[in-house]
Amino acid sequence: xxxxxxxxxxxxxxxxxxxxxxxxxxxxxxxxxxxxxxxxxxxxxxxxxxxxxxxxxxxxxxxxxxxxxxxxxxxxxxxxxxxxxxxxxxxxxxxxxxxxxxxxxxxxxxxxxxxxxxxxxxxxx
Amino acid sequence: xxxxxxxxxxxxxxxxxxxxxxxxxxxxxxxxxxxxxxxxxxxxxxxxxxxxxxxxxxxxxxxxxxxxxxxxxxxxxxxxxxxxxxxxxxxxxxxxxxxxxxxxxxxxxxxxxxxxxxxxxxxxxxxxxxxxxxxxxxxxxxxxxxxxxxxxxxxxxxxxxxxxxx
Numbered sequence: 001x002x003x004x005x006x007x008x009x010x011x012x013x014x015x016x017x018x019x020x021x022x023x024x025x026x027x028x029x030x031x032x033x034x035x036x037x038x039x040x041x042x043x044x045x046x047x048x049x050x051x052x053x054x055x056x057x058x059x060x061x062x063x064x065x066x067x068x069x070x071x072x073x074x075x076x077x078x079x080x081x082x083x084x085x086x087x088x089x090x091x092x093x094x095x096x097x098x099x100x101x102x103x104x105x106x107x108x109x110x111x112x113x114x115x116x117x118x119x120x121x122x123x124x125x
Numbered sequence: 126x127x128x129x130x131x132x133x134x135x136x137x138x139x140x141x142x143x144x145x146x147x148x149x150x151x152x153x154x155x156x157x158x159x160x161x162x163x164x165x166x167x168x169x170x171x172x173x174x175x176x177x178x179x180x181x182x183x184x185x186x187x188x189x190x191x192x193x194x195x196x197x198x199x200x201x202x203x204x205x206x207x208x209x210x211x212x213x214x215x216x217x218x219x220x221x222x223x224x225x226x227x228x229x230x231x232x233x234x235x236x237x238x239x240x241x242x243x244x245x246x247x248x249x250x251x252x253x254x255x256x257x258x259x260x261x262x263x264x265x266x267x268x269x270x271x272x273x274x275x276x277x278x279x280x281x282x283x284x285x286x287x288x289x290x291x
Contacts, residue, residue, distance in 0.1 A: 005251075006131065006132055009175050013135070064286065064287075065203070065204075066286055070278070070283075073197060076193040078275065083253060083257075084181065084254070085257050101265055104269055108272040109272050115280055115283065116283055
Protein backbone atom coordinates (compact mmCIF):
# COMPACT_ATOMS: atom_id res chain seq x y z
CA UNK A 1 0.00 0.00 0.00
CA UNK A 2 1.48 3.29 -1.04
CA UNK A 3 0.52 6.40 0.83
CA UNK A 4 0.59 8.94 -1.96
CA UNK A 5 -1.90 7.08 -4.15
CA UNK A 6 -4.54 6.99 -1.44
CA UNK A 7 -3.99 10.56 -0.28
CA UNK A 8 -4.71 11.58 -3.89
CA UNK A 9 -8.06 9.86 -3.64
CA UNK A 10 -9.06 11.39 -0.31
CA UNK A 11 -10.11 14.41 -2.38
CA UNK A 12 -12.48 12.16 -4.34
CA UNK A 13 -13.74 10.68 -1.09
CA UNK A 14 -14.32 14.10 0.46
CA UNK A 15 -16.13 15.32 -2.67
CA UNK A 16 -18.33 12.20 -2.68
CA UNK A 17 -19.23 12.57 0.98
CA UNK A 18 -19.83 16.31 0.60
CA UNK A 19 -22.12 15.69 -2.38
CA UNK A 20 -24.08 13.03 -0.50
CA UNK A 21 -24.40 15.27 2.56
CA UNK A 22 -25.61 18.19 0.43
CA UNK A 23 -28.35 16.12 -1.23
CA UNK A 24 -29.39 14.36 1.96
CA UNK A 25 -29.47 17.57 3.98
CA UNK A 26 -31.72 19.06 1.33
CA UNK A 27 -34.14 16.15 1.68
CA UNK A 28 -33.88 16.31 5.46
CA UNK A 29 -34.53 20.06 5.51
CA UNK A 30 -37.56 19.57 3.29
CA UNK A 31 -38.86 16.88 5.65
CA UNK A 32 -38.34 18.98 8.76
CA UNK A 33 -39.21 22.48 7.58
CA UNK A 34 -41.93 22.06 4.96
CA UNK A 35 -45.56 22.28 6.00
CA UNK A 36 -47.68 19.30 5.01
CA UNK A 37 -51.32 19.35 4.06
CA UNK A 38 -52.27 16.17 2.30
CA UNK A 39 -55.36 15.77 0.22
CA UNK A 40 -56.40 13.37 -2.53
CA UNK A 41 -56.32 16.20 -5.02
CA UNK A 42 -52.74 17.06 -4.14
CA UNK A 43 -51.53 13.47 -4.50
CA UNK A 44 -52.36 13.19 -8.18
CA UNK A 45 -49.40 13.44 -10.55
CA UNK A 46 -48.67 16.92 -11.76
CA UNK A 47 -49.06 17.23 -15.50
CA UNK A 48 -48.64 20.88 -16.38
CA UNK A 49 -51.64 21.76 -14.30
CA UNK A 50 -54.24 19.72 -16.21
CA UNK A 51 -55.95 16.64 -14.78
CA UNK A 52 -53.82 13.62 -15.68
CA UNK A 53 -54.90 11.29 -18.46
CA UNK A 54 -56.82 8.41 -16.88
CA UNK A 55 -55.55 4.86 -17.06
CA UNK A 56 -52.00 3.69 -17.26
CA UNK A 57 -49.37 6.34 -17.02
CA UNK A 58 -47.33 4.83 -19.79
CA UNK A 59 -47.12 5.46 -23.49
CA UNK A 60 -45.04 3.78 -26.13
CA UNK A 61 -41.76 5.63 -26.44
CA UNK A 62 -40.32 5.60 -29.90
CA UNK A 63 -37.34 3.30 -30.33
CA UNK A 64 -35.58 6.24 -31.97
CA UNK A 65 -34.65 7.54 -28.53
CA UNK A 66 -32.72 4.34 -27.92
CA UNK A 67 -30.39 5.31 -30.76
CA UNK A 68 -29.25 8.35 -28.83
CA UNK A 69 -28.36 6.04 -25.94
CA UNK A 70 -26.44 3.69 -28.24
CA UNK A 71 -24.59 6.57 -29.90
CA UNK A 72 -23.73 7.96 -26.48
CA UNK A 73 -22.44 4.54 -25.42
CA UNK A 74 -20.20 4.25 -28.47
CA UNK A 75 -18.64 7.68 -28.02
CA UNK A 76 -18.36 7.09 -24.29
CA UNK A 77 -16.25 4.02 -24.95
CA UNK A 78 -14.25 6.06 -27.46
CA UNK A 79 -13.55 8.56 -24.66
CA UNK A 80 -12.33 5.68 -22.49
CA UNK A 81 -9.71 4.92 -25.13
CA UNK A 82 -8.81 8.60 -25.42
CA UNK A 83 -7.73 8.94 -21.78
CA UNK A 84 -4.72 6.58 -21.74
CA UNK A 85 -3.75 7.80 -25.19
CA UNK A 86 -3.79 11.42 -24.00
CA UNK A 87 -1.62 10.54 -20.99
CA UNK A 88 0.93 8.90 -23.29
CA UNK A 89 0.75 11.73 -25.80
CA UNK A 90 1.92 14.29 -23.24
CA UNK A 91 4.87 12.16 -22.22
CA UNK A 92 8.44 12.50 -23.50
CA UNK A 93 9.69 10.85 -26.70
CA UNK A 94 6.35 10.30 -28.38
CA UNK A 95 6.58 8.69 -31.80
CA UNK A 96 4.45 10.44 -34.42
CA UNK A 97 2.81 7.06 -35.07
CA UNK A 98 0.94 7.47 -31.77
CA UNK A 99 -0.92 10.45 -33.22
CA UNK A 100 -1.87 8.63 -36.41
CA UNK A 101 -2.99 5.54 -34.51
CA UNK A 102 -5.60 7.58 -32.70
CA UNK A 103 -6.48 9.34 -35.96
CA UNK A 104 -7.24 5.94 -37.55
CA UNK A 105 -9.24 4.88 -34.49
CA UNK A 106 -11.36 8.02 -34.53
CA UNK A 107 -11.57 7.98 -38.32
CA UNK A 108 -13.19 4.55 -38.28
CA UNK A 109 -15.71 5.74 -35.70
CA UNK A 110 -16.28 8.88 -37.75
CA UNK A 111 -17.74 6.68 -40.51
CA UNK A 112 -20.39 5.63 -38.01
CA UNK A 113 -21.18 9.25 -37.24
CA UNK A 114 -21.45 10.05 -40.96
CA UNK A 115 -23.75 7.03 -41.41
CA UNK A 116 -25.95 8.18 -38.53
CA UNK A 117 -25.99 11.67 -39.97
CA UNK A 118 -26.92 10.48 -43.47
CA UNK A 119 -29.69 8.28 -42.07
CA UNK A 120 -31.13 11.27 -40.24
CA UNK A 121 -30.71 9.74 -36.81
CA UNK A 122 -29.41 12.99 -35.40
CA UNK A 123 -32.38 15.00 -36.63
CA UNK A 124 -35.20 15.78 -34.26
CA UNK A 125 -38.57 15.07 -35.84
CA UNK B 126 -4.33 7.13 10.76
CA UNK B 127 -2.47 4.42 8.92
CA UNK B 128 -3.14 4.49 5.17
CA UNK B 129 -3.63 0.74 4.99
CA UNK B 130 -6.20 0.83 7.78
CA UNK B 131 -8.04 3.72 6.15
CA UNK B 132 -8.08 1.86 2.82
CA UNK B 133 -9.44 -1.23 4.55
CA UNK B 134 -12.22 0.77 6.21
CA UNK B 135 -13.08 2.38 2.87
CA UNK B 136 -13.08 -1.06 1.24
CA UNK B 137 -15.47 -2.56 3.78
CA UNK B 138 -17.86 0.40 3.72
CA UNK B 139 -18.05 0.30 -0.06
CA UNK B 140 -18.26 -3.48 -0.15
CA UNK B 141 -21.23 -3.41 2.21
CA UNK B 142 -22.96 -0.67 0.17
CA UNK B 143 -22.31 -2.64 -3.04
CA UNK B 144 -23.76 -5.87 -1.66
CA UNK B 145 -26.76 -4.17 -0.04
CA UNK B 146 -27.59 -2.22 -3.20
CA UNK B 147 -27.19 -5.38 -5.29
CA UNK B 148 -29.71 -7.10 -2.98
CA UNK B 149 -31.98 -4.07 -3.27
CA UNK B 150 -31.96 -4.48 -7.05
CA UNK B 151 -33.59 -7.88 -6.60
CA UNK B 152 -36.08 -7.10 -3.85
CA UNK B 153 -37.23 -3.61 -4.92
CA UNK B 154 -40.72 -3.71 -6.41
CA UNK B 155 -40.32 -0.59 -8.54
CA UNK B 156 -38.10 -1.56 -11.46
CA UNK B 157 -36.91 2.01 -11.99
CA UNK B 158 -35.67 2.18 -8.40
CA UNK B 159 -34.03 -1.20 -8.94
CA UNK B 160 -32.14 0.34 -11.87
CA UNK B 161 -31.03 3.22 -9.63
CA UNK B 162 -29.79 0.75 -7.02
CA UNK B 163 -27.86 -1.05 -9.75
CA UNK B 164 -26.16 2.24 -10.64
CA UNK B 165 -25.23 2.68 -6.97
CA UNK B 166 -23.72 -0.81 -7.02
CA UNK B 167 -21.73 0.08 -10.16
CA UNK B 168 -20.36 3.24 -8.54
CA UNK B 169 -19.34 1.51 -5.31
CA UNK B 170 -17.57 -1.16 -7.37
CA UNK B 171 -15.66 1.72 -8.96
CA UNK B 172 -14.65 2.76 -5.45
CA UNK B 173 -13.52 -0.79 -4.75
CA UNK B 174 -11.30 -0.64 -7.83
CA UNK B 175 -9.68 2.49 -6.42
CA UNK B 176 -8.87 0.69 -3.16
CA UNK B 177 -7.25 -2.02 -5.30
CA UNK B 178 -4.96 0.59 -6.95
CA UNK B 179 -6.71 0.05 -10.29
CA UNK B 180 -7.51 3.69 -10.94
CA UNK B 181 -8.02 3.44 -14.70
CA UNK B 182 -10.45 0.55 -14.28
CA UNK B 183 -12.31 2.66 -11.72
CA UNK B 184 -12.59 5.55 -14.20
CA UNK B 185 -13.83 3.16 -16.89
CA UNK B 186 -16.32 1.70 -14.43
CA UNK B 187 -17.75 5.15 -13.75
CA UNK B 188 -17.76 6.19 -17.41
CA UNK B 189 -19.06 3.02 -19.02
CA UNK B 190 -21.14 1.39 -16.29
CA UNK B 191 -22.16 4.44 -14.28
CA UNK B 192 -22.78 6.43 -17.45
CA UNK B 193 -23.52 4.44 -20.57
CA UNK B 194 -24.82 1.11 -19.28
CA UNK B 195 -27.13 2.78 -16.77
CA UNK B 196 -28.53 4.99 -19.54
CA UNK B 197 -29.21 1.88 -21.63
CA UNK B 198 -30.96 0.30 -18.63
CA UNK B 199 -33.14 3.33 -18.02
CA UNK B 200 -34.04 3.48 -21.71
CA UNK B 201 -34.94 -0.21 -21.57
CA UNK B 202 -37.26 0.55 -18.63
CA UNK B 203 -38.73 3.43 -20.62
CA UNK B 204 -39.40 1.21 -23.63
CA UNK B 205 -40.87 -1.72 -21.71
CA UNK B 206 -44.65 -1.93 -21.80
CA UNK B 207 -45.17 -4.07 -18.69
CA UNK B 208 -43.02 -1.84 -16.55
CA UNK B 209 -45.94 -0.91 -14.28
CA UNK B 210 -46.24 -4.49 -13.13
CA UNK B 211 -43.03 -3.76 -11.30
CA UNK B 212 -40.21 -6.16 -10.60
CA UNK B 213 -42.11 -9.36 -9.86
CA UNK B 214 -40.62 -12.69 -8.93
CA UNK B 215 -41.13 -14.98 -11.86
CA UNK B 216 -41.20 -18.73 -12.32
CA UNK B 217 -37.46 -18.77 -12.99
CA UNK B 218 -36.86 -18.02 -9.30
CA UNK B 219 -36.01 -21.58 -8.26
CA UNK B 220 -33.58 -22.30 -11.14
CA UNK B 221 -32.02 -18.89 -10.58
CA UNK B 222 -31.50 -19.55 -6.87
CA UNK B 223 -30.05 -22.98 -7.70
CA UNK B 224 -27.64 -21.59 -10.29
CA UNK B 225 -26.68 -18.71 -8.01
CA UNK B 226 -25.93 -21.11 -5.14
CA UNK B 227 -23.91 -23.30 -7.50
CA UNK B 228 -21.92 -20.32 -8.72
CA UNK B 229 -21.33 -19.08 -5.16
CA UNK B 230 -20.19 -22.56 -4.08
CA UNK B 231 -17.77 -22.72 -7.03
CA UNK B 232 -16.38 -19.31 -6.15
CA UNK B 233 -15.95 -20.23 -2.48
CA UNK B 234 -14.19 -23.49 -3.36
CA UNK B 235 -11.87 -21.75 -5.82
CA UNK B 236 -11.11 -18.90 -3.43
CA UNK B 237 -10.33 -21.18 -0.48
CA UNK B 238 -8.28 -23.66 -2.52
CA UNK B 239 -6.14 -21.15 -4.43
CA UNK B 240 -2.71 -20.27 -3.17
CA UNK B 241 -2.70 -16.48 -3.22
CA UNK B 242 0.74 -15.14 -4.05
CA UNK B 243 1.56 -11.61 -2.98
CA UNK B 244 3.76 -9.68 -5.37
CA UNK B 245 6.71 -7.97 -3.79
CA UNK B 246 6.41 -5.06 -6.19
CA UNK B 247 4.68 -1.91 -5.09
CA UNK B 248 1.47 -1.16 -6.97
CA UNK B 249 1.98 1.03 -10.07
CA UNK B 250 1.56 4.73 -9.52
CA UNK B 251 -1.27 5.40 -11.90
CA UNK B 252 -2.10 2.61 -14.30
CA UNK B 253 -3.36 4.90 -17.08
CA UNK B 254 0.05 5.63 -18.58
CA UNK B 255 1.00 1.95 -18.64
CA UNK B 256 -2.29 1.06 -20.33
CA UNK B 257 -1.85 3.87 -22.85
CA UNK B 258 1.66 2.67 -23.61
CA UNK B 259 0.39 -0.87 -24.18
CA UNK B 260 -2.43 0.42 -26.39
CA UNK B 261 -0.25 2.41 -28.76
CA UNK B 262 2.74 0.07 -28.84
CA UNK B 263 2.09 -3.59 -28.11
CA UNK B 264 -1.62 -3.81 -28.86
CA UNK B 265 -2.15 -1.42 -31.75
CA UNK B 266 -4.12 -3.90 -33.84
CA UNK B 267 -6.63 -4.87 -31.11
CA UNK B 268 -6.97 -1.17 -30.35
CA UNK B 269 -7.88 -0.35 -33.94
CA UNK B 270 -10.13 -3.40 -34.20
CA UNK B 271 -12.01 -2.17 -31.13
CA UNK B 272 -13.06 0.86 -33.18
CA UNK B 273 -14.39 -1.46 -35.92
CA UNK B 274 -16.38 -3.31 -33.25
CA UNK B 275 -17.83 -0.04 -31.99
CA UNK B 276 -18.64 0.97 -35.56
CA UNK B 277 -20.46 -2.34 -36.08
CA UNK B 278 -22.46 -1.78 -32.88
CA UNK B 279 -23.39 1.73 -33.97
CA UNK B 280 -24.46 0.77 -37.52
CA UNK B 281 -26.25 -2.32 -36.25
CA UNK B 282 -28.26 -0.30 -33.75
CA UNK B 283 -29.20 2.24 -36.41
CA UNK B 284 -30.31 -0.48 -38.85
CA UNK B 285 -32.30 -2.41 -36.22
CA UNK B 286 -33.96 0.60 -34.63
CA UNK B 287 -34.92 2.39 -37.84
CA UNK B 288 -36.30 -0.62 -39.67
CA UNK B 289 -37.48 -0.40 -43.26
CA UNK B 290 -40.14 2.23 -42.89
CA UNK B 291 -37.92 5.31 -42.98
